[in-house]
Every structure is written in structure tokens, then in C-alpha cells.
Amino acid sequence: MEKYDVAIIGGGSAGLAALKQLSNHKKQAVLLEAGNKIGSKNISGGILYSKKLKNGHVHNVEDVYGDIFLREAPVERKIKKYILHATSKDKIYSMDLTAAHEYESNFGYSVLMTKLNSWFAEQAAESAQKFGGGIIPGVHVSSLEWNKKTNTTIVTTDELEEFEVRAIIAADGVNSEIAQISSIPKFTPQQLYQGVKVVVKLPEDIINERFEVESNEGAAHLFAGDVTINHIGGGFLYTNSSTLSVGAVYHFDSLLENPTEPYTLVDSMLRNPMISEFIKDQVPSRRKIDKSLPQEEQLRIRFAITKLLKTWNELRDASLSKGGREELLKSGKYNSEKAINERLSSIQEQLTEKYGVGFVTDYVEVEYGAKLIPDGKRCRMVKPYHKNILFVGDAAGRGIFIGPRIEGLNVGIDDAVRAADAVTRALDRNNFTSNYFGEYYSQSVANSPYTRDMKRIDKDYLKIFLDAAKDIPKDIISAKYGTIIKLMSSDTFRSVAVKLANILGYERLLPIVESEDTFVKVPIEVAKRLGEKVTATYVPSIPSIDDRVAKLKFDDDNTSHIKVLKPQSEFMKKMVTLCPTKCYSLENEQVVLQHEGCIECGTCSHETDWKHPRGEKGIVYEYG
Amino acid sequence: MNQLNVAVIIKLEPDFSEGNVSYNPDGTLNRADTKNTLGPHSAIAANAAFYAKVKYDAKVSVATMGPPIAETALQMAQKLSDAEELHLYSDRIFAGADTLATAETLKTGIQKMQGKMDIVFSGHRASDGETGQTGPQTAWKLGYPFFGNVLNYEVNVQNKTIRIKRLVSLQGFNDVIEEVEAPLPVFLSVDPSYKSLFNTVSQRISYEKYQKQAKIRSENYKQYLMVFNLQQLGVDPTLVGLPGSPTIVFRVERIPKGKANRQAEVLDSSNPEHIRKAIAKINEALSAMVIK
Numbered sequence: 001m002e003k004y005d006v007a008i009i010g011g012g013s014a015g016l017a018a019l020k021q022l023s024n025h026k027k028q029a030v031l032l033e034a035g036n037k038i039g040s041k042n043i044s045g046g047i048l049y050s051k052k053l054k055n056g057h058v059h060n061v062e063d064v065y066g067d068i069f070l071r072e073a074p075v076e077r078k079i080k081k082y083i084l085h086a087t088s089k090d091k092i093y094s095m096d097l098t099a100a101h102e103y104e105s106n107f108g109y110s111v112l113m114t115k116l117n118s119w120f121a122e123q124a125a126e127s128a129q130k131f132g133g134g135i136i137p138g139v140h141v142s143s144l145e146w147n148k149k150t151n152t153t154i155v156t157t158d159e160l161e162e163f164e165v166r167a168i169i170a171a172d173g174v175n176s177e178i179a180q181i182s183s184i185p186k187f188t189p190q191q192l193y194q195g196v197k198v199v200v201k202l203p204e205d206i207i208n209e210r211f212e213v214e215s216n217e218g219a220a221h222l223f224a225g226d227v228t229i230n231h232i233g234g235g236f237l238y239t240n241s242s243t244l245s246v247g248a249v250y251h252f253d254s255l256l257e258n259p260t261e262p263y264t265l266v267d268s269m270l271r272n273p274m275i276s277e278f279i280k281d282q283v284p285s286r287r288k289i290d291k292s293l294p295q296e297e298q299l300r301i302r303f304a305i306t307k308l309l310k311t312w313n314e315l316r317d318a319s320l321s322k323g324g325r326e327e328l329l330k331s332g333k334y335n336s337e338k339a340i341n342e343r344l345s346s347i348q349e350q351l352t353e354k355y356g357v358g359f360v361t362d363y364v365e366v367e368y369g370a371k372l373i374p375d376g377k378r379c380r381m382v383k384p385y386h387k388n389i390l391f392v393g394d395a396a397g398r399g400i401f402i403g404p405r406i407e408g409l410n411v412g413i414d415d416a417v418r419a420a421d422a423v424t425r426a427l428d429r430n431n432f433t434s435n436y437f438g439e440y441y442s443q444s445v446a447n448s449p450y451t452r453d454m455k456r457i458d459k460d461y462l463k464i465f466l467d468a469a470k471d472i473p474k475d476i477i478s479a480k481y482g483t484i485i486k487l488m489s490s491d492t493f494r495s496v497a498v499k500l501a502n503i504l505g506y507e508r509l510l511p512i513v514e515s516e517d518t519f520v521k522v523p524i525e526v527a528k529r530l531g532e533k534v535t536a537t538y539v540p541s542i543p544s545i546d547d548r549v550a551k552l553k554f555d556d557d558n559t560s561h562i563k564v565l566k567p568q569s570e571f572m573k574k575m576v577t578l579c580p581t582k583c584y585s586l587e588n589e590q591v592v593l594q595h596e597g598c599i600e601c602g603t604c605s606h607e608t609d610w611k612h613p614r615g616e617k618g619i620v621y622e623y624g
Numbered sequence: 625m626n627q628l629n630v631a632v633i634i635k636l637e638p639d640f641s642e643g644n645v646s647y648n649p650d651g652t653l654n655r656a657d658t659k660n661t662l663g664p665h666s667a668i669a670a671n672a673a674f675y676a677k678v679k680y681d682a683k684v685s686v687a688t689m690g691p692p693i694a695e696t697a698l699q700m701a702q703k704l705s706d707a708e709e710l711h712l713y714s715d716r717i718f719a720g721a722d723t724l725a726t727a728e729t730l731k732t733g734i735q736k737m738q739g740k741m742d743i744v745f746s747g748h749r750a751s752d753g754e755t756g757q758t759g760p761q762t763a764w765k766l767g768y769p770f771f772g773n774v775l776n777y778e779v780n781v782q783n784k785t786i787r788i789k790r791l792v793s794l795q796g797f798n799d800v801i802e803e804v805e806a807p808l809p810v811f812l813s814v815d816p817s818y819k820s821l822f823n824t825v826s827q828r829i830s831y832e833k834y835q836k837q838a839k840i841r842s843e844n845y846k847q848y849l850m851v852f853n854l855q856q857l858g859v860d861p862t863l864v865g866l867p868g869s870p871t872i873v874f875r876v877e878r879i880p881k882g883k884a885n886r887q888a889e890v891l892d893s894s895n896p897e898h899i900r901k902a903i904a905k906i907n908e909a910l911s912a913m914v915i916k
């Protein structure tokens with residue numbers, strides 16, 4: 001049997017950082033990822049932060065990958081504006097929270113996981129190969145067998161021969177099978193959020209102009225109020241280089257209480273007039289081909305239109321981006337920007353005149369996706385290890401979600417470094433006893449400033465938030481919250497109030513803060529009273545969920561990776577509504593699963609026998 | 625050391641995917657307006673060669689005959705196979721070659737490669753009107769035993785033998801897998817369903833390593849490229865190009881449309897009655913099938 005020092009299970013941002021850090025320490029590690037291509041199964045919002053915290057050190061992405069990250073990583077835009085909007089129909093009240101976004105942070109970049117993780121993988125693999133390790137995609141770890149005598153673990157996968165390792169880093173995400181194998185209970189709905197998002201295509205120049213940002217700089221817009229359809233959580237819109245990420249994150253228990261389809265929730269965002277205006281673009285609309293023509297002629301026309309549209313799209317995208325224009329000019333095909341635009345108009349004319357293609361105001365959605373998110377305040381593992389397995393990132397239930405603070409990526413990277421350091425130390429001494437290894441890691445994580453942030457309110461952060469809200473009439477706030485929050489909004493009593501709150505503990509405070517009042521009622525009231533009217537100039541034609549699923553790429557497996565255990569339970573019946581891709585239906589009071597189209601979000605995992613698909617199978621995100 | 629040498633013959637073909645392909649009003653392919661790419665079967669052959677690279681650390685060479693732009697196909701094949709030697713046989717005189725004349729050119733080229741080839745791979749066939757004959761004819765000219773429809777293979781580098789699994793049809797059964805062993809050298813034409821199997825961690829790590837190397841090499845493919853004209857290749861001009869092609873294409877006819885003898889019925893998937901009807905039909909069809 002082949003032997004390796006370390007196996008990392010899961011190639012998301014956390015697992016990849018663990019591999020890179022182990023290579024930085026010159027240790028041999030192999031990373032196993034179920035997806036056929038690294039990044040193809042990862043989805044985020046997402047803004048990747050680098051932090052400088054006043055009460056201690058965290059390990060940032062650039063510490064792991066080095067300065068090359070800052071120079072070359074395919075991040076989207078550096079977020080320079082952070083704005084929270086309260087919505088009520090066409091009324092919107094906006095608060096600038098850029099100070100909160102910049103609080104204790106070096107930077108925050110918008111990112112798309114498929115592209116970014118594949119870059120991380122290139123970096124990590126190159127280093128890992130030097131020490132006899134590497135990344136193996138398309139492999140699903142199915143079980144682990146602990147060997148008491150040798151203190152090692154035998155790793156079984158669906159694809160490869162078994163092999164033996166001395167330590168394991170479990171970075172297999174929120175629906176961790178490694179946690180299940182280790183008899184660690186699944187996260188409960190109270191501990192989770194469901195995130196759903198769409199990626200919208202929009203040329204770079206239009207983004208710069210519309211969001212009033214420079215190239216490479218971007219904006220983040222958060223939404224609360226009636227866009228939530230009465231759920232606890234909120235929506236987001238982030239600018240990427242030439243796409244927008246629009247999505248929503250809601251408490252899973254709030255969704256269970258009042259089930260609404262995830263796509264309806266994201267549609268509610270898209271239909272908000274401010275967002276409709278943000279996403280709009282010039283979109284070609286094809287005319288139906290005359291069916292009375294001979295079939296070959298119909299086919300020829302269809303192919304011709306597809307080809308022209310493809311050229312039009314490529315050329316338009318390039319002409320509306322700085323890099324694209326430069327490349328076109330450099331290629332020698334065009335000698336001026338004017339020539340590019342002329343060519344573009346001529347293609348457009350040809351499309352219109354010859355083939356009857358119209359150009360209308362609408363938006364272009366390129367990807368739909370969803371995933372559960374662990375709420376670190378409620379579900380972080382107290383002891384994130386089991387025998388010689390260390391849990392990191394989403395698998396360890398870690399992530400900071402406080403008000404507008406949404407951070408899972410940076411926390412997972414910090415965990416990964418701590419895990420890699422613990423493994424290195426244990427390998428050096430050949431000591432994998434729980435005291436020297438697991439407990440050491442557990443302590444290191446407990447001491448991370450991020451863990452502190454999952455446990456306590458930071459009064460300086462709160463102040464920024466309250467300052468931004470200073471124009472909101474006190475009576476709206478007073479009517480909804482208890483004394484503590486009222487005290488917090490007063491400069492004189494804030495410190496005392498925060499202390500008091502921290503004594504009370506997050507557990508008791510959270511139900512007050514993370515409530516329908518905060519995310520729905522207060523924002524609606526604020527928008528109604530103070531908001532400005534925003535009107536949309538068109539109605540976005542939002543694709544149906546069937547069309548969205550049809551657009552996704554899957555490598556279908558003929559056997560299902562999910563087994564329904566209780567087809568008649570209340571929970572499972574709610575999955576008919578809450579599965580983001582409509583995999584469940586109700587037939588004769590029994591819930592039936594059709595696993596094709598499953599995007600592995602984990603929403604149904606609570607009451608099913610839930611595994612990831614075999615290696616290479618299942619969803620293949622292109623943006624993530 | 626027992627270095628294994630393998631070669632792949634490939635072809636640049638029109639990209640038939642929607643958005644890339646163009647047709648003339650008379651329904652024939654508009655070649656000028658259609659993009660070209662490495663033929664899909666050639667790509668599978670390159671994958672098969674890469675297996676030898678990963679598993680046996682073989683040296684891979686790729687060859688094609690075609691116009692100068694065919695070097696893009698070589699580049700794509702290099703990216704798949706981590707080839708260290710790329711051959712392009714390009715000369716006006718080669719134009720108009722049929723499969724036999726092409727085979728003569730390729731054979732001569734393969735013999736000029738560094739090291740004697742132990743295995744030569746070809747794709748199943750080309751997608752632009754070829755007949756799947758170039759492979760076997762090249763094999764015949766090289767004097768290598770030919771194996772078609774290869775699904776996978778293992779080499780015993782020490783003994784210089786190869787075990788091959790291939791798809792054959794036997795007494796009316798279409799999907800019979802035949803396993804054969806042969807001494808090297810051999811010529812393998814790779815089945816469209818060919819799949820390399822790497823099932824240990826160490827093989828997969830090498831796979832990743834060589835794939836990356838292949839990517840880097842293909843970015844600098846010109847470094848590995850050698851272009852030969854008739855003279856440089858030293859091939860007999862009467863055996864190549866039009867003069868060497870006994871095939872005469874008399875006329876190309878469009879395949880007449882068959883008359884449909886089936887009847888379609890439109891069903892509404894939201895109507896349970898219709899679904900039941902569909903299932904009844906399927907059952908009927910299944911029970912009528914005799915499993916031989």
C-alpha cells in the first residue's frame with residue numbers, strides 16, 4: 001500500500017491553503033478533491049478579506065501564497081464602496097457602510113471561486129510536487145479506517161487504491177462526510193444559512209460607469225427589507241470584473257418556518273428596481289426561424305445566427321473592457337477603437353437586417369447556484385479534531401456572519417494555516433497523540449481572533465454601524481428592540497451596554513439581534529419613511545428554474561448520492577419548496593427525489609443519507 | 625534503460641460545434657468560415673499516448689500532414705500528450721492526398737523520428753469525411769501489427785510486450801471485449817470510448833505533474849516543432865499527394881433523406897394520463913425485445 005504523510009480532503013479555499021502551507025513547511029501532502037476540476041464545486045458570494053485585527057494575528061491569504069497573490073491572483077475587483085439598502089417596494093433608503101467594510105481590514109476583493117480556486121490550486125500543486133505530493137481531482141473519499149497499532153489512517157476512495165497517511169486535514173465543506181465518518185453530529189438548521197446566487201454578465205466599462213468605480217475597483221451592495229420576503233437574512237450584489245454576483249443568504253430555520261423557494265428569493269432581489277437597473281444591459285433577442293423553410297435552410301440560418309451572435313458577444317465584451325480593447329488593437333486586426341466599433345455596428349446591423357435579431361434592454365444571467373453556510377456563532381466545533389483528523393473551514397462550522405459581515409473564506413484560510421502548522425509540528429516530532437496534535441490545533445483555533453469575533457460583540461465595529469444609522473428616527477429602533485440595543489445606540493452607554501451584552505452572551509442576544517425586526521420590519525419602516533423612490537426602466541425577464549438548471553453543467557451519475565430516509569416527514573416535505581433546483585416532488589404524500597439536477601447544496605442533508613457524488617460526477621460550476 | 629517511444633498521428637479538422645461551423649447555402653461546409661481544431665478522435669489518441677507517458681515515462685512524438693496551420697493541431701495534441709517532438713509534413717505536393725498517399729507520408733515521417741517507435745497511435749477516424757483507413761494503411765506501410773478499437777492497454781517495458789483490450793464484434797455480438805498480447809512494436813487505433821485509468825495516488829500525482837509540463841511545453845510548442853517538405857522528408861514523390869492517390873472521388877452525393885416510417889405523438893409531461901401512455905408503450909417495446 002502506498003504511504004503518504006498527510007491527506008487533505010477537499011480542495012476548496014481552505015483545503016488548498018492547507019496544502020500550500022504544508023508545502024511552505026516542506027511537508028508532503030496529497031489533496032483529494034471530488035470535482036473533476038479544482039473550483040468546479042465551490043461557490044461563494046463572495047468577498048475575500050485580508051484582516052489586521054487589533055487583538056491578535058490571523059493568517060491571511062497573502063501570507064500563505066506570498067506577494068504573488070497581490071500581483072497575479074485572478075481576483076475580480078477591490079471593493080471600495082460598501083452600501084446597505086433598506087427596501088420597501090420602490091422606496092430605498094441607503095446607508096454607507098464602507099467604514100465597516102474597511103474596519104480592521106487590509107483589503108476585500110470580490111472573487112469568483114471557480115477561477116480563484118483553480119489559481120490557488122496551481123500555486124499549491126507546484127509547491128506540493130516538490131515534496132512528493134500534489135493535487136488529485138476527481139476523487140471522492142468514501143471512508144477512513146483508523147489503525148490503532150500504527151497510529152495511521154487508511155483512506156478509501158471511490159476511484160483509487162487505498163493508501164495510508166499519518167494525518168488528515170478535513171476541508172470537505174459544510175456537508176462534511178469526514179465529520180459523519182468521525183461520528184460528529186450534523187449541523188442543525190438553527191446553525192445554518194442557505195445561500196443562493198446568480199451570476200449576471202455585464203461588460204466591464206458599464207460596471208465602472210454604473211457603479212461609479214475605477215477599473216479593478218468595485219462596490220458591494222447589501223439589501224434588507226421587503227426583498228427578503230419576510231426571512232431573516234438579506235441580499236447582496238457584488239461587482240466582479242465583467243459580471244455581477246447577486247444573491248441572498250437566509251437563516252435555514254427561518255426558511256423552514258415559512259418555506260419559500262430559493263429561486264423566488266433571488267428573483268425578489270432581481271425584481272427590486274434598484275437591482276433591475278444595476279443589472280440591465282443590451283441583449284439580443286432572436287426571432288423564431290420560419291418553420292416553413294426547408295429543414296436544412298432552417299439549420300443553416302440557426303448556425304449562421306449563432307455564429308454571428310458569438311462574434312458580436314465576444315467583440316462587444318472586448319470592446320467594452322480596457323484589456324480587451326488593448327488586445328484587439330495589439331492583434332493588428334483593428335487599427336483604432338473606431339474600427340472596432342464600426343465592425344461591431346456592422347455585425348449588429350447584419351443580425352438585425354438579415355436575420356431579424358432585435359436588441360432589447362434586459363439582463364443576462366449566466367449561472368445559478370446555492371449552498372448551505374455554517375454560522376460560526378452557533379456551530380463552530382468546540383474541538384475541531386478527531387483522532388488524527390483536523391477539521392478546517394466550513395467543515396469545522398466556522399464562519400463569521402454578523403450583520404453585514406460575511407466571512408467564511410478568510411476564516412477557513414486562517415484555520416488551514418493553523419492545521420498545517422499543527423501537522424508540521426507533529427510530523428517533526430512524530431508525535432500524533434491527541435495532546436500534542438489535536439489539542440494543540442484546537443487551542444490554536446480557539447485563540448484565533450476570528451473565534452473571538454464569533455463569540456463577542458466588538459463595540460468599535462458596532463459604533464460604525466450605529467453611526468451609519470444615526471439618521472434613522474429613534475422611535476423606529478426603540479419600538480422594536482429592548483433596552484440593551486437602545487443603550488448601544490447611545491455614545492455614552494455603548495461600552496457598558498456591550499459589556500452587559502457580552503455577559504449575557506451571544507446565545508441570548510442573537511435571537512434579539514438576528515430577528516425579523518432587524519432584517520425585515522425595521523428596514524421596511526425605514527425605507528417607507530426615509531427612502532427615495534427608485535423606478536426600473538424595464539422588467540427583467542427572469543429565467544424559470546427549469547431553464548436555470550438546464551443551463552448548468554453536470555456530469556450525471558446514474559446512481560443517486562442521496563437517499564431519502566423519511567419520505568413522509570415534515571422536513572422532507574419542505575424540501576419540495578426549499579431544494580434550490582427542485583429535485584424533490586410530492587407524490588401520494590411521499591417525497592420523491594430525482595437526483596439529476598442536484599447542485600450538492602446540502603439543504604436536504606439533515607434528514608437524508610447524504611453523500612457527495614462519486615469523483616467527477618455532479619455539478620460543475622463555471623463561475624462559483 | 626528501457627525507454628519507451630510512442631508516436632501519435634493526428635489531424636486538423638473543422639470544428640463542427642454550433643457557433644463555429646458555417647454552411648454554404650447549398651448545404652456544403654463553408655471551409656473558409658469554419659474554425660479548425662484538433663479532431664476529436666485525434667484528441668483521444670493523444671490521450672492514449674499520454675497514458676504511456678504517465679505510466680511508463682515514455683517519450684511521445686506527434687505527427688500530422690497538412691497545411692502550415694495544422695501546427696495548431698500539433699500544439700493542441702502536445703497539450704494533451706506532453707509530446708517532446710512535433711512533426712508537420714507540409715508541402716504543396718502533399719495536397720490532394722488520399723488515405724494511402726497520406727499513409728506513405730506519415731510512415732516516412734515516423735521513421736525519421738528520434739528513436740524507434742514502439743507504439744504508434746491513431747484516432748478511430750477523422751470527422752471530415754475520412755474512412756478510418758489512414759491508421760491501418762500507415763501500420764501496414766510501417767510493417768507494424770495493427771489493432772483497432774483499442775479500449776486500454778498495459779505495457780511490459782522489460783519484456784517489450786503489450787496487453788491490449790479491444791472492442792470487436794463476434795458472431796453478431798457487437799460489444800465483445802477481446803484481450804490480446806503482442807510483442808512491440810504495434811500500431812493501435814484508439815476506440816472513441818477509450819479511457820485511461822490511473823488508479824493509484826502516485827500515478828495520479830505524475831499525471832498532474834506531466835499535464836502541467838505539457839501545458840507549459842505547448843505554450844512554447846515552436847521549440848518542439850519540425851516542419852518537413854517533400855525534399856526534407858525524402859519521400860518518393862510518386863507515392864504521395866495526388867500522384868500517389870489511387871482513389872478518385874467521382875462525385876459527392878448528399879445522403880438522401882430516409883422516409884420516416886415512425887409516427888410521432890406529442891405527449892404533455894404534465895398530464896399523468898399521457899405519462900401512463902408513454903410507460904405502457906415502453907413496456908410494450910421492452911417485452912417485444914428478445915434478448916439474444
Ligand SMILES: Cc1cc2nc3c(=O)[nH]c(=O)nc-3n(C[C@H](O)[C@H](O)[C@H](O)COP(=O)(O)OP(=O)(O)OC[C@H]3O[C@@H](n4cnc5c(N)ncnc54)[C@H](O)[C@@H]3O)c2cc1C
Nearest residue numbers: 010012013014034044045046047141173195393394408409
Ligand atoms: C452564497 C454565499 C455567499 C458567501 N459569501 C461570502 C463572502 O462574501 N465572503 C466570505 O468570506 N465567505 C462567503 N461565503 C462563505 C464561503 O464561501 C465559504 O466559507 C467557503 O467557500 C468555504 O470553503 P471551504 O474550503 O471550507 O469549503 P468548500 O469550498 O465547500 O470546499 C469543500 C470541497 O471539498 C470537496 N469534498 C467534499 N467532500 C469530499 C470528499 N468526501 N472527498 C473529496 N472531496 C470532497 C468538495 O467538492 C469541495 O470542493 C459565502 C457562501 C455562500 C454560499
Ligand code: SF4
Nearest residue numbers: 579598599601602604
Ligand atoms: S437534492 Fe438536496 S443537496 Fe441536492 S440540490 Fe436539492 S436540496 Fe440541495
